[in-house]
Amino acid sequence: MHSFFCRIAAASKVASRSALAVTVAALSLILTISTSNPAAAMNIQKIKTPGGIEAWLVEEHSVPMMALRYAFDGGSSQDPVGKEGVANFLTAMMDEGAGDLKSEDYQERMEELAMRMQYEDSKDAIYGSFETLSVNRDKAVELLKLSVQSPRFDTDAVVRIRQQLLANLAYADKDPDKVAQREWYAQAFAGHPYARSSNGTMTTVSSITHDDLAAYHKRTFARDNLKIVAVGDITPAELGKLVDDVFGGLPAKADLIPVTKTQPLTGGGQQVIEMGVPQSVAVFGLGAMPRKDPDFLTAFVVNHILGGGGFSAKLMEEVREKRGLAYSVYTYLQPYQHTSIMLGSVATKNSAMAESLDIIRKELKKMADEGPTADDLAAAKSYLTGSYALRFDTDLKIAAQLLGLMQEGFGPEYVENRNKLIDAVTLEDAKRVAARLLKPDNLIVTIVGKPLGLKSARPATVQPAMAVPGRG
Amino acid sequence: MRLMTLTRLSLLTILALLMLAVNPQANATDTGVRASEFKLSNGMDVVVIPDHRAPVVTHMVWYRVGAADEKRGSSGIAHFLEHLMFKSTDKIPVGEFSKIVGRLGGQDNAFTGQDATAYFQRVAKDRLGTMMEMEADRMVNLRLDEKEVLTERDVILEERRSRIDNNPAALLNEQMNAALYLNDPYGVPVIGWYHEMQKLSRQDALTFYKHYYAPNNAILIVSGDVTADEVKKLAEATYGKIPANPDISPVRHRPTDPPAIAPRRLELKDPRAGNFSLQRYYIVPSYVTAKPGEAEALDLLMKIAGSGSTSRLYKKLVVASKLASSAGGDYSGSGLDGGDISLYAVAADGVPLPKVEAAIDEVLADIAKNGVTDAELARAKSSFLADYIYESDNQATLARRYGWSLAVGRTVADVESWPDAISKVTADDVKKVAAQYFDLRLSVTGYLVPDQTGVAQSEEDLPPPSSDSVLR
Numbered sequence: 001m002h003s004f005f006c007r008i009a010a011a012s013k014v015a016s017r018s019a020l021a022v023t024v025a026a027l028s029l030i031l032t033i034s035t036s037n038p039a040a041a042m043n044i045q046k047i048k049t050p051g052g053i054e055a056w057l058v059e060e061h062s063v064p065m066m067a068l069r070y071a072f073d074g075g076s077s078q079d080p081v082g083k084e085g086v087a088n089f090l091t092a093m094m095d096e097g098a099g100d101l102k103s104e105d106y107q108e109r110m111e112e113l114a115m116r117m118q119y120e121d122s123k124d125a126i127y128g129s130f131e132t133l134s135v136n137r138d139k140a141v142e143l144l145k146l147s148v149q150s151p152r153f154d155t156d157a158v159v160r161i162r163q164q165l166l167a168n169l170a171y172a173d174k175d176p177d178k179v180a181q182r183e184w185y186a187q188a189f190a191g192h193p194y195a196r197s198s199n200g201t202m203t204t205v206s207s208i209t210h211d212d213l214a215a216y217h218k219r220t221f222a223r224d225n226l227k228i229v230a231v232g233d234i235t236p237a238e239l240g241k242l243v244d245d246v247f248g249g250l251p252a253k254a255d256l257i258p259v260t261k262t263q264p265l266t267g268g269g270q271q272v273i274e275m276g277v278p279q280s281v282a283v284f285g286l287g288a289m290p291r292k293d294p295d296f297l298t299a300f301v302v303n304h305i306l307g308g309g310g311f312s313a314k315l316m317e318e319v320r321e322k323r324g325l326a327y328s329v330y331t332y333l334q335p336y337q338h339t340s341i342m343l344g345s346v347a348t349k350n351s352a353m354a355e356s357l358d359i360i361r362k363e364l365k366k367m368a369d370e371g372p373t374a375d376d377l378a379a380a381k382s383y384l385t386g387s388y389a390l391r392f393d394t395d396l397k398i399a400a401q402l403l404g405l406m407q408e409g410f411g412p413e414y415v416e417n418r419n420k421l422i423d424a425v426t427l428e429d430a431k432r433v434a435a436r437l438l439k440p441d442n443l444i445v446t447i448v449g450k451p452l453g454l455k456s457a458r459p460a461t462v463q464p465a466m467a468v469p470g471r472g
Numbered sequence: 473m474r475l476m477t478l479t480r481l482s483l484l485t486i487l488a489l490l491m492l493a494v495n496p497q498a499n500a501t502d503t504g505v506r507a508s509e510f511k512l513s514n515g516m517d518v519v520v521i522p523d524h525r526a527p528v529v530t531h532m533v534w535y536r537v538g539a540a541d542e543k544r545g546s547s548g549i550a551h552f553l554e555h556l557m558f559k560s561t562d563k564i565p566v567g568e569f570s571k572i573v574g575r576l577g578g579q580d581n582a583f584t585g586q587d588a589t590a591y592f593q594r595v596a597k598d599r600l601g602t603m604m605e606m607e608a609d610r611m612v613n614l615r616l617d618e619k620e621v622l623t624e625r626d627v628i629l630e631e632r633r634s635r636i637d638n639n640p641a642a643l644l645n646e647q648m649n650a651a652l653y654l655n656d657p658y659g660v661p662v663i664g665w666y667h668e669m670q671k672l673s674r675q676d677a678l679t680f681y682k683h684y685y686a687p688n689n690a691i692l693i694v695s696g697d698v699t700a701d702e703v704k705k706l707a708e709a710t711y712g713k714i715p716a717n718p719d720i721s722p723v724r725h726r727p728t729d730p731p732a733i734a735p736r737r738l739e740l741k742d743p744r745a746g747n748f749s750l751q752r753y754y755i756v757p758s759y760v761t762a763k764p765g766e767a768e769a770l771d772l773l774m775k776i777a778g779s780g781s782t783s784r785l786y787k788k789l790v791v792a793s794k795l796a797s798s799a800g801g802d803y804s805g806s807g808l809d810g811g812d813i814s815l816y817a818v819a820a821d822g823v824p825l826p827k828v829e830a831a832i833d834e835v836l837a838d839i840a841k842n843g844v845t846d847a848e849l850a851r852a853k854s855s856f857l858a859d860y861i862y863e864s865d866n867q868a869t870l871a872r873r874y875g876w877s878l879a880v881g882r883t884v885a886d887v888e889s890w891p892d893a894i895s896k897v898t899a900d901d902v903k904k905v906a907a908q909y910f911d912l913r914l915s916v917t918g919y920l921v922p923d924q925t926g927v928a929q930s931e932e933d934l935p936p937p938s939s940d941s942v943l944r
Contacts, residue, residue, distance in 0.1 A: 062525060063865055095781075104791070107782050111851050114858030133861055160790060163797040167818050170746035176638060276743060279633035310579075311558070311570035321567055324626025327634050347634050379575050386577015390594050393526035393696075394865045 042392060044402065044412035047236045051244035055228040056402050056412060057236055060395060064134040066232030068144075069399035070247075071125040071407060073225035076198035077259050077338070078216070082207065085200020086216045087126060089165060089208050091119035094128075096157035098146035103157045106143070115140040117147065121198055124337040125407065126220065129396070134233045137242075145246045148221065153213040165205050172199065176281040176448040179273060180345070184283040184446040187271055188264035194339060222254035223247060227406040231395040262339045263287045270445045270457045280353040280449025284360065285343035286442040291335035291408050298425050298433040299342075300333055304380045305372045305430075306363065306438075307331030307344055312379060314363050319346060325356045335408075342437065353451035361440050368438035371431025385419040507874055508700045509884045512707060514716040515688030519874050519884060520703045521695035523867045529696030530868045531603045532592040533611070534875045536691070537684040539664075540586040540657040540726060540809065546676050548628065548664020551584040553677045555624050557591065558582075561613040566620060569606065576602060586658055587808040588879035594868065597697045601706045608710040611685055614678075621674040629670065632663050640742035644751070644918050651736040652753050652916040654729045656809050686717035691878045695867040724881075726809050729755070735912040741923035747797075748819040750829055752917045756803070756909045758811030760880050767805045768893045769901040770909070774803035774813060775852040776844050776902070777835065782851070784835050785815065795823050795831050808880040813909065825919050836910045843903035856894055 045057045076087040095110060095117060097103040110117065116131040128148075132140035172178040182197045189195035199205075226247060230239050264287045289295050300308075307315040307330050319329045331344035348356040372380070392398050405414050447454060507521045539550045560566040573580040578595035593603045636642045646661050653659030663669070692711060694703050732755070759767040777784045778801030781791075789796040801815035815836075819828050863869045877887045 060525060063861065065861055065865065067865075104782070104787070107780075108851070111780075111782050111855060114855055116862070131862060133858055160794075160797075163820060166821075167747050167797040172746070174640075174744045174746045277638045279630065279638050281638075309574065311567070312574045317567075320627055322623070324623040325630070327627055327631035347630065347638075349630065349633060379571065383574040383577055386575075386596060387579060388577075389526060389528050389596060390577075390579060393528050393867060396865065 042398070042415070044415065045236055046412060047240060049240040049243045049248075051248040053223060053226070053228070053243050053247055055230060055239060055243050056406060057229075057234070057239050058231045058395075058398055058402070059233075059235065060231060061233045063395070064233050065395070066132060066134065066137065066230060066234045067395040067399045068128075068130040068228065068230050068242075069396070069403045070128045070130075070226060070228040071403055072128075072220050072222070072254070073125050073227075073337070073407075074220035074254065074256055075122045075124045075126055076196070077123050077193040078220055078257055079193075079196065079198075079200070080212075080257075082204060083200075083212050084196045084204040085165065085198070086208050086212050087121040087220075088198050088200065089161065089205065090213050090216055091121050091126060092161045092165065093153055093157065093213055094119045094147050094151055096161065097152035097154050098143075099150050099152075101146065102152070103154065106147075109143055113140045113143065115143060117144060123194055123198065127403075129399075131396070137234075141242055141245060145249075148246050149249045151213075151217060153210045153217075155210055158208075158210055158213065162205060162208065165199070166202060169199060169202055169205065174275075176275055176277050176279075177345070177347075179275065180281045180283040180446045180448040183271060183273060183448070184285060184343070184444065187269060187446060188285065188341070188444050189262060189339075190265065192262045193259055194262060194336065218251075219255040222251045224252060225254040225256065226250070227403055229399045229402040229406065231399045231402075259338050264339070264341055264442075264444060266439075266442050268441050268443050268445075270454070271447070272451060272454055272456045273446070273448045274450060275448050277449050278349060279347050280350050280447055280451040281345065281347045282353060282357060282445055282447045282451075283343065283345050284357070284443055284445045285331075285341050286439060286444060288333055288335070288340040288342040288437055290340045293340075295429075295433045295436065296333075296335070296340075297421050298429045299437050301377070301380050301384065301422065301425050302367070302372065302430055302434045302437060303331055303333050303342060304384060305376045306367050306434075308333075309380060309383065312383065314367065315344070315346075315360060318359050318363055319348075319356055323355075323359070325352050325359075329356070329360070350450045351452045353447060353449065354453045357445065357447075357454075361443065364438050364443065365440045367434050368440065369435070371427070371434045374427055377425070377427055377430055381422055381425065384422050388419055507884050507888070510700070510704065512687065512712045514712065514714060516707070516711050516714075517691040517878060518703060518707055519691065519693045519878065520698065520700040521693070521867070521870050521874065522697075522699060523695060523864075523870070524697050527597050527697050528594060528867075529597045529600050529694055529698050530592060530594050530871045531600060531607070532590055532693040532871050532875055533607050534588050534590045534691040534693065534879045535685060536588060536689050536724065536879050536881075537680075538585050538587040538589055539660065539662040541684070541724065542657070542660070542680075546668060546672060547660045548662075548669040549672055549676050549680050550589055551663055552625065552628055552669070552672050553680050554582050554584045554589050554591075555628060556616055556621060556677050557610055557614060559617070559620050559624070560615045561609050562615065563609055563613070564606065566617065569610070572606065573603070578603065584662055585876075586662060587806075588876065590872075590875055590879075592868075592871070600694070600698065600702075601710075604706050604710040608714060611687065611690070611711070612714055614681055614685075616674050616678060618674055621677065625669070625672060628663070629666070632666060632669065635663065636661070637666070640740060640744045641749075641920060643742070644738070644740040644920050647738055647740065648751065648753055648916045648918040651738060652755060652812075654732060655727045656729045657726060658807070658809060683717075683719065686720055687711055687714045688716040689720045691875065693871045693875050693878075695871040724808060728809070732913050736916040737918075738916065739919040739921060741921045743923055745920045745922040747920075748823075748825055748922065749920045750817055750819075750825050750832075750918065751920075752801075752815045752829075752832065752915055754813040754909060754911065755914045756811050756813050756905075758805045758807040758809070758880075759877075759882060759886075760808055761810050762805070765893065765897060765901060766905055767811065768890075769897050769905040770803045770805060770811065770813070771856070772849065772852045772894070772897050773839070773844075773902045773906055774801055775855065776848045777839060777906075778802055778815060779852075784839065785817070785832065788835050789817055789828065789831050793831060794820055795828050796820055799828075799832070806876050806880065825921075829917065836906065840903065840907040840910055843899050843906075846899060849897075849899050849902065853894055853897075857891055860891065 079086045097106050113136045118129045120127045186195050307313050315329045319325050326346050326348045329346040334341050346356050507519050509519045542549050558569045576599045578593045580593040582591040650659045785799040789799040796817040797820050799817035803813050805811040817828050
């Protein structure tokens, strides 16, 4: 039988979407950081529609389907104060009726056409994915257009979805992974929109109405903050018409609240949130360089060696392979539009969390002090360049990769150059950037569970996080 | 896999894959997907699924052995061995397997289910031969050091804490399976019972390995940018050199359940449960055990009854009566011993679980009595066929689709005639399986109840149980 967890996450539409959003946010970043070189087999066309909207296209006619992936800048950092969770709420409402079609009619129509449409939110954007079989394309595009331009947000649907979102929040509140993640951001970005959970709180989600959703949609679904990639069985001319149909009717300009650049707090910090679980979960992280920093890609390579490279990574070697302290331990670089961080996680039985964190701190310091070895660097480069093509073997993956590049302001040529950029990283670079990136004193740690011998410790400079510590 | 165990929670995946197992021949011109198969002289089965869009391949070896084949008392050994397969051979030093794959630009992992264990790599196509050499090497030359084994045992205990013990829903799922299967080994979790995992030894792993890991108990599946001829040549030069193990019986014997005469009911009270929710499982036939057409009818039945927001359960419980915040269900037909149906609902605020359960029973009884509509049946069928085309976008998914089926003794022809079989199912067939298999005597119902008085126990603190009769 399936696990209940899986069951709920997969079958409650809201839960599955939120889960997806998290995965996608993390993955797309990891993936888009480095793109590689299946460019040989892939022709990326930059098109401008008759209506003046830009889109990238990779034609692939051998499977009779197409995938569209698009993003509106904004995301949950645009949630008004007191209405936290509205972006996330909206992603669950996009198939709950549009135009003249009420929720049930819209969803049955989607099913008849075997059309797939999904929305996710991140801190910086709302993402949409659309897939259709070629044979149903025109009808599916009509349906997509309705949803993009005139979602209904009917009250009965709002009430229903709100209840699912509240149930998810209640569930997440008892999940040590989710609590640790949420509280890490609350601590690291106290006072900034990034401190707020994209899912909102019981209070804010309870207060979100039709008007809040409609207002958010009106402000953020526009043409000047829109990026689009299409992959599959469609020609440039057909795509031009499709894009104009679906998006041409949106306002020219989005009305976004300015978000300030920020950094996670420095000086470190450790927060323990008690929860009665046999295994504690820790989330740890610190500030990193922005995506456009000349050292970013080198930092990406260093992170791979330290904690990003699965079984080749130092943390995995020391915490899991040598000592059996954890099943999973990893780090990743997460550049946002207005900040950049390196984040990691480890889950260890309560009695061993202190030891695991000690080892992680030591490895961080060692990497900062000594940098990687020439062997480590060669292995990392070899993996990162060699595995690049694996990110481009399905239509959907290609679309997600390219959309990430577009959002980061790169051109299609990045795909061809990326492996050269990785190869150009020298040992000296890696050592210098490791020291620049990894400042163990700045490590912010959030632990959820009953970790033996660990207590909250706050540096004097830190304001208490918005969220209440000690819950759960 | 080392990162993911297929406890039965992942049957969800299997279900998804089975659903997608549509006839490539019917769509050959559309999709270009079509498997070819042959056998090596030592009895190893080979399936090749070409997809030439990107220069990469997915290489998988499936063993026809899983957790349900374990000796009583050593639960978890199939999955533990899967972890240990990454340790060393005469040629591969300790812990180097994944690192070598990584240096070659590949990604690798493995997973374990009740009926099968699979290992895979995704690599650039020119590395396929090396992957086959390495995989063939560890099929027979595994070397295990006592200390390495003990450390890895700690890792699987942490894995169990992460997946099961930290999550009340997963704990309930485990208890429900144990209650549902009176004698069939499906009642034992894939990852194992904690107290038995603690005692698993190097010798247990080696005994299991030597008995079950051999070419005549394995299936090679390669999908991606490759031809059957290329695979054949490489396979003969690697796997082909390994002698068959004559002790492996082609028939897999499993203890079977006696006739069930009483519905089983469980309630787990846990302070970590965020919501009031319930699950129901029924034992039903699988594709292996069903009469012709029955499993297909069950697939369609559960698509209509429980899949997504257009399903009967969602419409009645969530939209109309508002007794639940989410509800659904599905059929898993991939098992060797049998299949199962599972249903779930999360109660809406303040609604008692028995009331939710009664509403579920009403939906099921209505289908059993009045059947499904032609429109519902048509939508469900077209949805299965569309899924197939979508999934042909993904070579890794295709490889798994064939792997799961062949591992339980089904054939490529079975997989490829599935869409025909689906299209032949009538509304009457669906009604008939509903009437026959929604039989409470073959079911278990579990309630998950938030409880503020209970104290979560940490398994690491429990005294070792004196027998294996913890649950029964």
